[in-house]
Amino acid sequence: MSDERPIGVFDSGIGGLTVVKALRDLLPNESISYLGDTARVPYGPKSPETVQRYANELAGMLMQQNAKALVVACNTVSSVALPTLTKNFPVPIIGVIEPGARAAMAATRNHHIGVIGTRATIRSGAYERALRAADANVQVSSQACPLLVPLIEEGLLYDPVTEQMILRYIDPLLAAGIDTLVLGCTHYPLLTGAIARVLKRQIMIVDSAHNCARAVEEMLDQQGLRAAPLNSGKLQVALTDAPDSFLNVAREALQLKFGQIELSPLP
Amino acid sequence: MSDERPIGVFDSGIGGLTVVKALRDLLPNESISYLGDTARVPYGPKSPETVQRYANELAGMLMQQNAKALVVACNTVSSVALPTLTKNFPVPIIGVIEPGARAAMAATRNHHIGVIGTRATIRSGAYERALRAADANVQVSSQACPLLVPLIEEGLLYDPVTEQMILRYIDPLLAAGIDTLVLGCTHYPLLTGAIARVLKRQIMIVDSAHNCARAVEEMLDQQGLRAAPLNSGKLQVALTDAPDSFLNVAREALQLKFGQIELSPLP
Numbered sequence: 008m009s010d011e012r013p014i015g016v017f018d019s020g021i022g023g024l025t026v027v028k029a030l031r032d033l034l035p036n037e038s039i040s041y042l043g044d045t046a047r048v049p050y051g052p053k054s055p056e057t058v059q060r061y062a063n064e065l066a067g068m069l070m071q072q073n074a075k076a077l078v079v080a081c082n083t084v085s086s087v088a089l090p091t092l093t094k095n096f097p098v099p100i101i102g103v104i105e106p107g108a109r110a111a112m113a114a115t116r117n118h119h120i121g122v123i124g125t126r127a128t129i130r131s132g133a134y135e136r137a138l139r140a141a142d143a144n145v146q147v148s149s150q151a152c153p154l155l156v157p158l159i160e161e162g163l164l165y166d167p168v169t170e171q172m173i174l175r176y177i178d179p180l181l182a183a184g185i186d187t188l189v190l191g192c193t194h195y196p197l198l199t200g201a202i203a204r205v206l207k208r209q210i211m212i213v214d215s216a217h218n219c220a221r222a223v224e225e226m227l228d229q230q231g232l233r234a235a236p237l238n239s240g241k242l243q244v245a246l247t248d249a250p251d252s253f254l255n256v257a258r259e260a261l262q263l264k265f266g267q268i269e270l271s272p273l274p
Numbered sequence: 275m276s277d278e279r280p281i282g283v284f285d286s287g288i289g290g291l292t293v294v295k296a297l298r299d300l301l302p303n304e305s306i307s308y309l310g311d312t313a314r315v316p317y318g319p320k321s322p323e324t325v326q327r328y329a330n331e332l333a334g335m336l337m338q339q340n341a342k343a344l345v346v347a348c349n350t351v352s353s354v355a356l357p358t359l360t361k362n363f364p365v366p367i368i369g370v371i372e373p374g375a376r377a378a379m380a381a382t383r384n385h386h387i388g389v390i391g392t393r394a395t396i397r398s399g400a401y402e403r404a405l406r407a408a409d410a411n412v413q414v415s416s417q418a419c420p421l422l423v424p425l426i427e428e429g430l431l432y433d434p435v436t437e438q439m440i441l442r443y444i445d446p447l448l449a450a451g452i453d454t455l456v457l458g459c460t461h462y463p464l465l466t467g468a469i470a471r472v473l474k475r476q477i478m479i480v481d482s483a484h485n486c487a488r489a490v491e492e493m494l495d496q497q498g499l500r501a502a503p504l505n506s507g508k509l510q511v512a513l514t515d516a517p518d519s520f521l522n523v524a525r526e527a528l529q530l531k532f533g534q535i536e537l538s539p540l541p
Contacts, residue, residue, distance in 0.1 A: 052518065126518075157424040168435055251319065251393075 009235035013038040013243070014223065015069030016078040017062075020048035021253050022156075022193040023080030024244075026103065028261040029196075029220035030078070031242065034227070036234040038241045040072050041080075046248035046273060051127030055087040062088035066096050068271060074098060075232050078223055080193055080216070082124060086133035099226050106222035107189050107215030108137035112145070114211040115187040119146040121180035121210075124191030126151040134191050148183045152176040152192075159194045160253040164260055165201060173198065173205045187211040197260050245269040276502035280305040280510070281490065282336030283345040284329075287315035288520050289423075289460040290347030293370065294509065295528040296463075296487035297345070301494070303505040307339050308347075313515035313540060318394030322354040329355035333363050335538060341365060342499050345490055347460055347483075349391060353400035366493050373489035374456050374482030375404035379412070381478040382454040386413040388447035388477075391458030393418040401458050415450040419443040419459075426461045429523040432468060440465065440472045454478040464527050512536040 014034075016027055020043050027041050042065050044050075050058050062084045066077055076099045077092065079085045085102030092100050111120045122134040129151040138145050155176070158169045180188065188210050190196060196216045203212060227233045234240065242265045246254075250268060257263070281301075283294055287310050294308050309332050311317075317325050329351045333344055343366045344359065346352045352369030359367050378387045389401040396418040405412050422443070425436045447455065455477050457463060463483045470479060494500045501507065509532045513521075517535060524530070 052515075153428055154424055157421055161420055163421075168438055171435055248319075 008231060009238070010075055010232045011038065011234045011238055012073050012075035013040040014076050014078060015040050015042070015066070015072065015074030016080050017042040017044070017065040017069060018081040018193060019044050019050040019083060021045065021250060021257050024257045024261060024263060025193050025196040025216040026078060026080035026219050027242065028263055029216045030223060031240070031263070033220045033224055034240065036236060036238040036240050037227075038234065039243070040069055040074060041242070041244045042069055042271060043244070043246045045246045045250055050081065050083040051125050058084055059088045059091045062092055063095055064274065066092055068274075070096060070098070076101070076223070076226065078219065079103065080219070082128045082133070082192055086128065086131045099230060099232070101219060101222050101226060103193060103215045103219045104133050104137050106218040107191065107213055108134055108141060110218040111138065111187050111189045111213045112141045114213055115145070117184070117186045118142065118144065119148065119183070119185050121177075121183070121185035121188045122147060122149045122191045123152045123176060123180075123188065123195065125156060126153050128191050134189060148180050148185055150176050150180055155198065156192065156194050159197050160256065162252070162256040164197055164256070169198070170201055170205055173202055177202070177205060181208065181210070185210065187213060189213045190215060197257065243269065245271040247271055247273050275498055276505070277342055277499045278305065278501045278505055279340050279342035280307040281343050281345060282307050282309070282333070282339065282341030283347050284309040284311070284332040284336060285348040285460060286311050286317040286350060288312065288517060288524050291524045291528060291530060292460050292463040292483040293345060293347035293486050295530055296483040297490060298507070298509065298530070300487045300491055301507065303501040303503060303507050304494075305501065305508045306510070307336055307341060308509070308511045309336055309538060310511070310513045312513045312517055317348065317350040318392050325350055326355045326358045329359055330362055331541065333359055335541075337363060337365070343368070343490070343493065345486065346370065347486070349395040349400070349459055350398075353395065353398045366497060366499070368486060368489050368493060370460060370482045370486045371400050371404050371458075373485040374458065374480055375401055375408060377485040378405065378454050378456045378480045379408045381480055382412070384451070384453045385409065385411065386415065386450070386452050388444070388450070388452035388455040389414060389416045389458045390419050390443060390447075390455065390462070392423060393420050395458050401456060415447050415452055417443050417447055422465065423459065423461050426464050427520040427523065429519070431464055431523075431527055436465070437468055437472055440469055444469070444472060448475065448477070452477065454480060456480045457482060464524065510536065512538040514538055514540050
């Protein structure tokens with residue numbers, strides 16, 4: 008038995024394409040329908056109720072495309088909307104936070120984990136909660152890095168200014184003694200190279216996009232939802248409003264191939 | 275005759291407080307009601323129709339507070355919504371673009387003017403149009419500076435990273451031969467010090483907040499709307515959603531005194 012229906016992936020904008028890239032690399036036979044809510048990005052400053060409402064709308068749009076599973080490629084949505092999504096939609100739903108937290112727990116030796124993310128994600132404490140749920144004694148040091156998303160969206164992925172900002176943000180975490188760093192924002196995998204250069208010590212970098220893709224693979228196997236091994240997975244990208252230049256930055260940096268962007272106006 | 279009704283000032287967020295500061299300095303007898311649409315910031319990526327609708331809503335809220343004039347302390351709104359606002363509201367309405375363009379024309383000697391602003395403002399071509407309307411032969415070199423607003427909002431007003439970015443953005447304008455630089459974003463007056471340090475040559479800096487305040491003064495005089503010379507002007511600040519840390523950055527950098535922020539939910 009195989010299941011060629013697409014995996015539906017959504018995000019508040021373009022950043023979730025890092026999760027798509029990880030899924031394409033790991034699961035080339037799976038088709039993916041991506042939906043980015045560029046009309047209403049960013050979600051970070053919005054109230055949990057509003058984010059939940061938007062998430063339900065996006066998930067509904069993907070279900071109309073017959074999605075066999077939903078991937079929430081957005082930290083803000085993952086931190087507040089998984090329960091309502093699970094209640095409303097009869098397919099498996101995977102977020103980015105729990106897989107990232109699980110991988111960090113597996114990686115750390117000294118049980119001191121650093122988390123970086125947007126101000127909204129760090130303020131939500133979602134990673135801290137997920138990490139403590141796995142091990143009540145884990146030590147977590149968090150740092151909001153509000154300038155990294157704008158730097159990434161401007162395409163300054165390999166730039167001295169970006170490296171200076173990374174160093175400034177991460178220095179206090181290194182001083183605190185972390186041995187593992189969770190990239191708690193779907194934009195940040197685009198900076199993995201720069202972050203690795205700045206981290207001269209032996210720090211494990213946990214990329215939540217990559218770990219989310221692993222969790223999807225596991226779920227597909229468990230539920231018997233894999234596409235046929237010879238199926239050539241297609242990638243379709245839809246946005247709720249015209250993209251800005253960050254789409255080109257992401258497409259080029261991720262070497263993602265997709266055709267025409269579809270515009271999916273909100274209902 | 276004097277008129278103690280407040281001047282209504284609005285912006286998509288907090289940046290317009292630089293215009294408030296310029297108004298307070300120039301017109302200490304005037305009361306000011308400021309309204310920042312923090313619930314829906316930023317306006318830059320939104321369609322002109324949406325920006326016009328939001329501007330009419332904000333102007334209507336200020337008119338309910340009996341505003342005697344409206345100041346549009348936002349480049350995006352100034353570039354697309356002045357005609358509809360003028361049609362809908364029976365008070366004088368002043369934006370930031372035309373006063374800035376007029377001051378730049380008065381300042382330039384070689385008739386080559388540089389304009390910096392957000393991507394949306396530069397793309398709109400509003401300053402270029404206003405400058406060319408004054409002198410068809412003026413040469414205009416424009417540069418979008420998308421990282422300056424995030425750097426300002428993070429409070430990095432006197433920071434080597436900010437200076438590097440300013441230099442990178444302004445260098446092509448200097449190379450092109452401008453002798454006058456218009457700060458075409460209401461956030462940028464917070465960077466006047468850093469920009470002046472980077473501009474080692476003799477470049478005139480035209481701060482549109484300051485010139486907007488001068489235009490307001492002129493209009494009040496012409497229309498007989500000045501408050502009494504002994505009136506002590508009050509400043510009231512209202513926002514459509516809870517502010518983030520940028521409010522403190524702006525308040526401190528501008529040395530603006532105001533009491534409790536009022537929350538004015540949108541209708």
